[in-house]
Amino acid sequence: MKSLYLGLIGLGLLAGCQTVPAQLDTSGALSLSTQVASLDAASKNNITGKSATPVMYNKQTYWLLTSESQGVVLTDANGKVLSLFAGNMEALDWRDNIQIGDKSYGMITTLDNDSGQILVLGLDWQNKQLSLLKTLAKTDAQVEAVCWYKMPQGHLSVFIANTLGSIEQRILVDGKRHSLVDQKVHDFIGAPETKACAVDDTSASLYVVEANIGVWRYSADPESELYRDLVSATKPFGSIDGEVTDVEVLTNGDLLISAPEQQGLWLVDISRFNKNRINKSSFNKSEQAYATYIQLKGSEKPETVSALQQGSSLLLGLYDDETEQYFTAEVTLDLPVRLAKQDPIESITAFSQTDPVSAFGDAADDPAIWVNSANPQQSRVLGTNKKQGMLLYDLQGNLLQQVNIGRVNNVDLRYGFSLGSNTFDIAAASNRTTKSISLFAIQPDGGEITFISDIPTDLGDVYGLCMYQQQDKYYVFINDTDGRYQQYLLVPDNNQINGRLVREFQVPSQPEGCVADDLNQQLYFGEESTGIWQVTAEPVDQEANLIAITSDTFVADVEGMGIYHMDGKRYLVASSQGNNSFGVFALDQDNQYLGSFRIDMDLQNRVDGVSETDGLEITQRSLGAVLPDGLLVVQDGRNRLTDAPQNFKLVDGTLVKQLIKGWLKESLQE
Template structure:
């Protein structure tokens, strides 16, 4: 028997949905023939490209099956299974499915050449029914499993890396999904998850573990779109989606165009009453297709002569890993903001990381991230440190933070032996909405605080405390056109770098008696994406680098700290599965030092604020990264 959708000899013509009113040159054709009539399966899949022509099936009755092109069984994993997805892992295939008897999701390795299944790895039992699942591999070869549950419950789990499955899967995050979702698929290259909502349409979500939870409609049901009755299973190809309307027995083709999806064609599936499962694999001429009719369980195979146009993808950035992280801050929401590193003058291993909580105050952590001190002095935003400040008759190290409760500068002394923080006073400012702060200490040893407000105003204060009471003398004022925040001073070259969030980074003379002439360092663009946030300097005997938080794409840009400020590349802080530390995203402030702090920090340390704490999901915190990892990732000299 042959079912054909070919526009000739009176056969049914494919129904075409035109893109933005423009007629296509030719309608896509889909030719199907029945396949493996004696098979009783619940889900089907094709092996990943280059691993052979065989197929996969999940059956409630017969288990997980490896089948040849005629449907003959080649290997079986006994049990009762439903739902199915796979990814290549070298010459093996990693397969995900649902064990119906145990009501658990599982991962198992398959060797197609030897026709043998490995030992399954199970996810913990969930407290909700799991309707479907799909796999996702990110740019660092981490393998994740998405679970689609009832009543809008969804989860993302870390299940492996490269060709290896983790013996203990780790929950990364919860994901609110549509209440009637059953199917999902991920385009790994585009980091895009697509989920169905049966009575509404198909939705696209960012799949990356550090991504914000947002969704974009792919296609909607009538009267808002061209879907006649229901949004069912889908399969993704680069730049395109092929999706089923099971109740109308139609196949929809969509091409991605920027941030929206354009309908390319709608193909009728006569003879099929409820096409439920769909699997695709690219061929030279189009797509190899497998379909299952849930009404009678029959399977069909064929060719679809349609190819989506791949869309440009974001460049793949190097990943580095944090090896420790701070305790989560004590406030919910957007709380943690800016770190600073205090270096112990005699015992570097006893150095501390300070961090602001803009809903509470100032925190101090050891190099393993344990909270040592908490000073609830108000909504502190940014913080910076300089050594050897004369506080009356004492010599202390000084931390200064921008206090948004009082539009002031909050000063803290740091005991040079114990590292203990103490409040040292407050300096009022005329800023109406104080934001960022950084310190400048020229060779003369005096310390200047440079604060900014959201209106673009910068105020430079000379700090002193001859009688033990801190004072601030306003010595310079200048302005940028829009909202700034991050800034850092190069004490050696007497240069100030400042970030204008939607514009880029500027350099200006840091000396109070010099004109504040702005010179562009880097503009917002493809590499540095708004908002421009934290700025820090890595300064060594041989090379100085400016490190910038590119918040718009969750990355960090490294430039030479001297003109012409050449770019050395960009990187992301990815998850560290072995240590159970998630990656960093939506970073506000950061800090870096080249000082040898011992152990993994012998070549310096990078600290970044993490705007989305995951694995497990908690309040925000700070991630600690060995600078040696950045050097290696970017191949720095």
């Protein structure tokens, strides 16, 4: 991307005002100066408020204005009032071409100061009329800022920031069913002195103005990790004098930031900010590399800014808090076009989810699927709570049983284990409390689990685990966070089970997830930062082969994995924590990477998407008429809709099967 501030051609005005050439200001940042002109749309109609937003329809310019006495007003470019929605409004945000039912609307979110409620207005371009579509319930704390975010799924959500520093995200338009909804997705603590917010839909970036600090950037994706970057700061940390009051996102992702006490705007080149963000120790100095100051002559305190970008022309709408007037300016910039990036990762949804675990934080970790051969639809899902113990769920996600046995991390199971005169299915789990392998018997009728005993290990921090079976021999692989792997043979001895260490090997760095292919006697395990390894599962020494490495699509950390069988072939599914996805590899086609998928939210069924997955399990075995192609179960690191402790998501195996078939078909056509 070309540098925006180096590509400035000049600043011109609607009324032919002059531009002062660029120069360095006292902070060392590039500085420009220009004159503003009165906005006719406001002055002709005696409108004063806080927001003047230029919008485009059929190559014609219109203005959306907020007014403390008149509400929200739509005018044409000459100031003729076309529609008005009465009220006492200040804040406003806008998204166009939002389908509801069989109509397309321009969508407005605004705050009615009299009622303290957020209103959702629709602009019907056919008759150029504003109408009320939805009123949100009044919140406990006063709302300070509202801004739209159009999500990748097509849903339209709103961020609501209040005086307590809390930020809430609610979905108001279901983009798949084209209907109005009101579903809380996520809330978090943001900035205590919030003045405004704006979202870049393309990069999923939420920008929040903290008046006395600057502009923060958060991820707008509710499934992302909660973090923030300080994009632009007030002195002494940055170049802005006084408070920051507003932020506007341009179509190329750059920002305009209002600095009233400096009588101007700061233009922030986000691509250059991203390159400079590593150097946090000298923020003021690095800010000069990506920020340009634009002085607005004729405006005493420019409090808010909105922009309409058309090629190299930028039409601004400004509100001046000192004079209580609206102004406009037309800025000519060398703005590079941001090309839309195609996401190579496909999406599917979960049909259900388990009850949340009993504790917040990093708790749920790894699942296993127990197939009830006599009654497949009564199969069960085992899940670990690494703060408490082992959990048992039905196929609808209802918690049936909890065994508090310690901080169990990974779990796996096998069928038909014999101990004395008893035969039962057996599960093994890595127990970080006792640094051992915890064993459980699974009852053959209902799948209930019973703790049997622990097999001690000499590992300092037991972590990942999987099982392997060869005829009547049952093995457990367990690893340590330091990279050590151990293989134990389960040895029946009267009425107890002992563990015999039969093999040990080392991984270069931290491993966790693993899965054994009993039929082909192979072990697959993940090295979190590197990729996937394959080695014999038999207790003999053999060099492991690195069969898949992390990439821009299959991103570290590599965590849980399972094998799906289809048409006599094997497909390894592995979680990629770095981009909340799952990679699929054709093991019988030289371990070819086929593609990746994400598990997205199902808004209608109120099942959120999946992020930061630790463990997973998959089976191709039929679990009844509803799940004829098996089941995929994955741990969900961030449980939204609404925020709750972690849980596990259940995905119909048919969806995974269809993805694999599609990828195989594409590979044949290449």
